[in-house]
Amino acid sequence: MLSIILLSVSGIASLFLGFNKSRSLLMPATLLFLLVALAVNLWDWNVPFTLSSAYNNGMMTVDKTTIVFSAILLVSALLVIPFSQNYIDRPQAQPAEYYAILLFALVGGIMMTAYDNLIMLFVGVEILSISMYVLAGSDKRNLRSTEAALKYFLMGAFATGFLLFGVALLYGATMSFSIKGIADYTNANVGNLSPLLYVGIVMVLIGVLFKVSAAPFHFWTPDVYEGSPSLFTAFMSTVVKTAGFAALYRLLAVSFTGLYDYWAMSIAVVALLTLVVGNITASHQHSFKRMMAYSGISHAGYLLIAVTAFQNTSQDAILFYSLAYSVATIAAFGVLILVADKQQGSEDFSAFNGLAKNNPFLAFVMTLAMCSLAGIPLTGGFFGKFLIFSSAFAKGGLNWLLIGAILMSAVGIYYYFKVVIAMYIREGKTEKIALTGLQQAAFVLSILLTLLLGVVPNLFADLV
Amino acid sequence: MVQNLFYFLTFLTLLSALMVIFSKNPIHSVLYLILTFFTISGHYILLNAQFLAAVNIIVYAGAIMVLFLFVIMFLDLKKESEQHIPALAKVAGVIAGGMLLVIFVAAFKSMQTITPDEASFNSQIGLVTTLGKVLFKQYLLPFELASVLFLSAMVGAVMLGKKEEGERNTF
């Protein structure tokens, strides 16, 4: 709760820091803001800070789950920021704006994790989305970036329309915007639910599934992820996805537990479709960045399995998986940003040829990230998948989905290892890439987190 | 009296909405759209929804339409590029539109008129005062956070639209 206030204020602060002549202060200041926000966020662990009821009339609740989700968002942002160095060093860059909008976007993300009222969900989704539309187009003179922003904006506005229409229908059926109020209505009127409610659920689900780029609503993802500057693609594919799943699970778990039979099957089908589309298409890509976009789609599929399973362990599985996925994705994008910068902006697999020769550290980071995304044991991704699959197994009756998911994981190994092969076996030369201290720290942190999650998963699994 | 007014307004709304689509000149389309907004505001007033009527005029007819006009001014309308639509698309369009019409007719046929519940009906629900009391007490937090939304939109607009010093103009 306090972190939202803090992030809003620090967003303004970093905006005004931009009027300072020296740009070198901006990144450390933003990192500091984020660290403080993270500390404040964790400070709430035992006794959550809540505004008095005069200010917060059941609009949001902070509890341990939301704190962990917010912490994942903040850690993702912390890991992304060091890689903005090259991007903000361009003469036409506007770093103060980038950082300010990133901080504002996090406000929206945290709102999506902790909302109690659909209005809060809507405002949160809007803050996050509008910030991302702008950042996707932040490379103004690049046609692809502009195209990405426009595509994302048009499709996103359409999806927000669905979400809003769904919220209105839910209100029409239940006379309540509060997710607990909706739950009360559905529990009190079993067997006699308004048809508006069903349509409302479908529309809200479409809106949220669009934001997490699940399969029938994923068409925007590859173009937007590829066109946007890599820095913001990393942010988009981690923060937006985590916040989206936090919002989706919260809505389903609080409001629609009683209607599980109604929505579970459609989510399960969407999950399988997402997995198939994401993984199969990812294996055809020549561009590493586009492959990562499809891999982002496929990971939404894994997370949707946990949503379908809807067990006590599902939420933990989503938390764990989001963290493992975010850390690995950011590490991969970090390496991509550094490599593409040296290879005249090429983001193909061939850009990685022979990377290991002169940059063993970068190659190692990338390998570990790919292992984690593919779900190889001893990495966080493995236990993430394990937790999700075991929660679906405990549910029972989802074996067809599990078989599909395991097959698709095998496909995943193929395309994730394409880049590893390129780095270690293919011939090519990349000169030594110099890392800033912060970038090294971010890489080391991501390695540590990935290994820790993979070797001692209980450290995190028992947390919530 | 109210009913006649309603029919008149509805006629005007439909007419101007159709004119938005059918007029060749985009500027005329925008002007008809403004007329449509005004007549819709009239409907809101008939429903006793003051606030919606005011917002519709101030924001939509006032501000959004200015943006529409500007966007049209941006476009290069000199070339009269009559887009060629393939026959298949026309057929598909007719089929899709026809199906929508069927759905509308079906929905219209099974429509029931709902009369408001006399006990709980409150004719004053759409007033500005009613809204203010809810917005500034119960929905205080989203209201404050909406300012973050506006701020990030403002910064984004400036970031994308402002020409940086030293940046070349391409046209």
Next chain:
Amino acid sequence: MKQYFPSDYLPLLVQFSAAAAFVVVTMIATHLLGPKRNSKVKDAAWECGIEAKGDARTPISIKYFLTAILFVLFDIEVIFMYPWAVNFKELFREMGSVIFVEMLLFMALLLAGFYYVIKKGVLKWE
């Protein structure tokens, strides 16, 4: 409390129709009363005696659009102030100065944005 009904807008309707009627009547009257003399030279766009060429419709600068977008944002802010102002007295009695502070906070964030816009020179017209 006073109850409001659509019929309370009748004066507004009268005003509207009076305004519209004035415009229509004037236009028709000038059309009927004024003399009409058309010729090719008379109908040409006046350009200091030089022959008109090109189109008057050239794409305008993005600057106008930026101004318009900022206008929309502040317009929406005004929308929020409208129910606030109408209710201020009553809410002040109920909640005390909180009602004032909350709008101040909302304004503060937007004015921070406004300050940024001014400082950035967006409204500067060369």
